[in-house]
Amino acid sequence: MNMKNSSMKHFTLAGWLSLLGIIVVLFVAIFASSLAPNDPMDTSPERRWKDDIKGYPLGCDNLGQCIFSRLIHGARLSLEIGFASRLVALAIGLIVGLTAGYFGGWIDWILMRIVDMFLAFPSLLISLAISMIMGNGLGTVIFAIAIVGWAEMARIIRSAALELRSSEYVIAAKTLGASDLRIMLTHILPNCLPIITVIFTMGIATAVLSEASLSFLGLGVNPAMPTWGGMVSTGKDYMISHPELVIYPGLCIAFLVIVFNVFGDELRDVLDPSHKGNF
Amino acid sequence: MLEFTLRRIVATIPVLLGIIFIIFSVLYLIPGDPAKNIAGPRASEAAIERIRTEMGLNQPFHKRLITYVSKVIQGDLGNSVITGRPVLKSICEKLPYTLKLACIAMIISIVLGIIMGIISAITKGKFIDRLCTILSVTGISIPVFLSGLVILYIFAVKLKWFPASASSPIMLKNPLLSFVLPAFTLGIRSAAFLARIVRSSMIEVLNQDYIRTARAKGLSPWRILFRHGLLNALVPVITVIGLDLSSYLNGSVIIETIFDLPGIGRFAMDAILKRDYPIIQGVILVGAIVFIVVNLIMDLIYAWINPKIRDEMMGKSAA
Numbered sequence: 001m002n003m004k005n006s007s008m009k010h011f012t013l014a015g016w017l018s019l020l021g022i023i024v025v026l027f028v029a030i031f032a033s034s035l036a037p038n039d040p041m042d043t044s045p046e047r048r049w050k051d052d053i054k055g056y057p058l059g060c061d062n063l064g065q066c067i068f069s070r071l072i073h074g075a076r077l078s079l080e081i082g083f084a085s086r087l088v089a090l091a092i093g094l095i096v097g098l099t100a101g102y103f104g105g106w107i108d109w110i111l112m113r114i115v116d117m118f119l120a121f122p123s124l125l126i127s128l129a130i131s132m133i134m135g136n137g138l139g140t141v142i143f144a145i146a147i148v149g150w151a152e153m154a155r156i157i158r159s160a161a162l163e164l165r166s167s168e169y170v171i172a173a174k175t176l177g178a179s180d181l182r183i184m185l186t187h188i189l190p191n192c193l194p195i196i197t198v199i200f201t202m203g204i205a206t207a208v209l210s211e212a213s214l215s216f217l218g219l220g221v222n223p224a225m226p227t228w229g230g231m232v233s234t235g236k237d238y239m240i241s242h243p244e245l246v247i248y249p250g251l252c253i254a255f256l257v258i259v260f261n262v263f264g265d266e267l268r269d270v271l272d273p274s275h276k277g278n279f
Numbered sequence: 280m281l282e283f284t285l286r287r288i289v290a291t292i293p294v295l296l297g298i299i300f301i302i303f304s305v306l307y308l309i310p311g312d313p314a315k316n317i318a319g320p321r322a323s324e325a326a327i328e329r330i331r332t333e334m335g336l337n338q339p340f341h342k343r344l345i346t347y348v349s350k351v352i353q354g355d356l357g358n359s360v361i362t363g364r365p366v367l368k369s370i371c372e373k374l375p376y377t378l379k380l381a382c383i384a385m386i387i388s389i390v391l392g393i394i395m396g397i398i399s400a401i402t403k404g405k406f407i408d409r410l411c412t413i414l415s416v417t418g419i420s421i422p423v424f425l426s427g428l429v430i431l432y433i434f435a436v437k438l439k440w441f442p443a444s445a446s447s448p449i450m451l452k453n454p455l456l457s458f459v460l461p462a463f464t465l466g467i468r469s470a471a472f473l474a475r476i477v478r479s480s481m482i483e484v485l486n487q488d489y490i491r492t493a494r495a496k497g498l499s500p501w502r503i504l505f506r507h508g509l510l511n512a513l514v515p516v517i518t519v520i521g522l523d524l525s526s527y528l529n530g531s532v533i534i535e536t537i538f539d540l541p542g543i544g545r546f547a548m549d550a551i552l553k554r555d556y557p558i559i560q561g562v563i564l565v566g567a568i569v570f571i572v573v574n575l576i577m578d579l580i581y582a583w584i585n586p587k588i589r590d591e592m593m594g595k596s597a598a
Contacts, residue, residue: 113290117297120574122566124529125547129559132551209422213533216424217548229422236428236537240436250425257420 015266021259029076036069040226049242061231061245062238070226071252077227078256081141082207086200088146089207093153094196098184100154101161112158118151124213131219138221145210149203156199160192194271202264205257212253228253283582283589291571296348298567302560303347307340356564357557359550366561369546374565376542380465380534381527383458387466388473388523393516395470396477397509403482411474418471423530427464427537434460461538465530469523476519481512514584521577525570 011019028035037055044064051059058067100111130144164170164187173183214220215229223230228249235245331337338346350357356366399411435441441460484490485508493503531544543562550558582589 113293113297116294116571117301117567120294120298120525120567120570122525122528122563122570124532125551125559125563125566128532128548128551129563132554205420209420212422213424213529216422217533217536219551229424232422232424232428239428239432243432246425246428246432250422250428253425254417254421257422258416261416261420 011266011270014262015270018259018262018266021255022263025075025079025256025259028072029079032072032076036066036072038066038069040065040069040073041224042066058244058248062234062242065226067231067245067248070231071228071248073226074228074231074249074252075256077221077225078208078211078253079204081138081145081211081221082204085142085145085149085207085211086203088142089149089153089203090196090200092146092150093157094189096150096154097157098161098188098192101158102165102180102184102188104162104165108158108162112155115151115154115158118148119155121148123148124210127210127214128217128219131214136219136222141211141214141221144214145207148210149207153199153203156195157192160195161188164188164191198264198268198271201260201267205260205264208253208256208260280583280589284579287575287578291575294571295568298564298571299348299351300344302564303344306556306560307343351564356561359558360555361553366557369558370543370561370565373541373543373546376540377528377531377535377544380458380462380531380540380542381524383462384465384469384527385520385523387463388469389520391467391470392473393477393509393513395474396481397504399474399478400481400485400512401504408478411478415471415474418467419475421468423464423468424533424537426468427461427534430460430464431537457538457540461534461540464534464538465527468530469526472523473516473519476515477512480515481508484508484512487511514581517577517581517584521574524573525566528566528569 037057042065044060046064048062048064049060050056050064053060056066056068058071061067061070096111096115100108100115126148127144130147131140134140134143161184170183170187173187178187211220211227212229212232215223215227216233218233220227220229223233231249232246232253235242235249239246354367356370358365359369395411395415399408399415402408402411441456490503490507493507498507528544531542532548533544534540535542535545536548543565547559547562549555550562
């Protein structure tokens with residue numbers, strides 16, 4: 001494996017910082033219920049726009065909901081949707097990519113044309129249309145993001161598998177009579193893992209952005225639920241008097257996306273120095 | 280080159296047909312009766328039945344598919360369920376706004392991106408490079424709606440340099456003015472992306488032997504940078520520009536909503552909210568076709584500039 005090269009690169013400061021950032025966000029997301037001082041969906045007309053109540057660190061929004069608690073729970077929703085939609089996309093991408101890359105020939109040709117079709121679709125419009133048709137909900141959003149994300153993964157996994165197909169150990173395994181499925185799972189898949197890790201990490205950043213865009217346009221999960229995109233969407237109507245309602249959740253989204261992007265970049269430098277996962 | 284061109288064009292035909300097939304099937308699978316929607320809630324069963332026959336909705340899947348494909352090929356994307364206007368006509372009216380937006384954004388992106396990429400590459404590892412890298416990572420990671428709202432807030436609300444809405448009187452008098460802020464929002468995002476690509480490809484080129492030769496010959500650093508370095512470093516940028524175009528369509532959905540521009544993105548968003556399926560299908564189809572055509576052109580330019588890539592692509596498609 002190329003990980004054991006003498007020229008192996010190490011994580012830079014930015015890499016460690018982004019890892020720390022990811023750990024912090026994961027921690028906040030996992031323990032959201034204990035960390036949040038208030039119920040994120042508890043509305044109250046008396047607390048509307050109040051910013052001096054004890055126990056409400058960042059004040060209250062237009063419905064009197066605790067902004068801080070909503071931000072914390074937003075981290076959980078963003079990550080849940082980010083991870084789940086990427087896992088679904090990865091599952092489809094793996095099946096299609098490995099099959100196309102391993103078998104090659106006309107199977108590869110047909111599968112890659114299907115990938116081309118999905119890459120050509122305007123992704124946000126497809127996600128929006130799916131959300132509209134299926135009605136809002138967690139499952140819908142995960143599906144709507146996964147369905148436009150798998151094609152890119154399939155293409156990258158395919159090109160990695162295509163290279164491994166003619167490697168000596170795959171030919172050796174074939175000569176020994178190993179089944180296609182066995183070769184794919186025990187010889188090709190493990191060697192694709194570095195690239196898969198990289199595209200999975202960076203994909204989470206994209207998925208979080210997509211979720212935020214869907215929520216911003218009002219077609220994400222239930223608008224009452226605390227999502228960062230939804231909070232920005234509410235905040236934009238009050239931007240002149242209360243710009244913080246846009247800024248806080250906006251910075252949260254940017255932070256989450258930055259740490260996953262930087263970490264993915266660093267992972268690529270370490271795991272995949274030839275940048276095969278690049279395109 | 281001719282063989283390569285023909286091969287690439289032929290390869291796009293099944294993709295185009297597949298896209299039309301998927302778009303049609305999705306509409307076919309959507310629950311609800313389109314005839315009932317068109318006829319309205321109080322229409323009689325007979326009237327609904329008549330519309331169904333007129334539109335061919337009672338025919339089997341494959342017959343409807345063939346009708347749909349042949350209509351699309353003739354440029355008929357159907358009519359809006361709500362206004363009854365031909366979809367293609369509406370799209371052609373809205374498209375110029377989005378194209379103008381995309382063109383200005385692209386110019387901003389190319390100028391900013393290339394300048395930042397070059398500065399970053401020649402100061403590699405130094406403070407300015409670090410700063411540029413931080414700026415571009417931030418630019419990529421900030422959602423378009425956030426940067427759009429912040430730009431709107433700063434330049435239209437606080438500084439009052441621009442009116443906030445494209446339909447205000449000053450904007451109508453000087454329509455190009457209304458594109459400045461939205462195009463800037465879209466442009467800086469892709470500039471950030473482009474800067475990273477230019478940086479890495481410039482660093483790679485500057486490490487090549489012929490650059491060292493040019494230096495040894497005593498050519499001026501600027502001449503080396505632009506004549507020998509930049510021209511070669513710009514080759515991968517072509518592909519990025521092709522990919523950018525599709526991100527502009529996605530971005531325009533959000534940007535046109537925020538900045539109140541009557542382009543294709545807003546048009547699609549309105550159609551989605553009103554469940555006007557023929558329009559949604561039409562915009563998605565046009566978007567996909569534009570993406571395919573632009574990428575085809577970019578691939579051809581790419582292969583024309585760099586014959587090595589051409590052979591590689593040919594070898595791959597033959598394998």
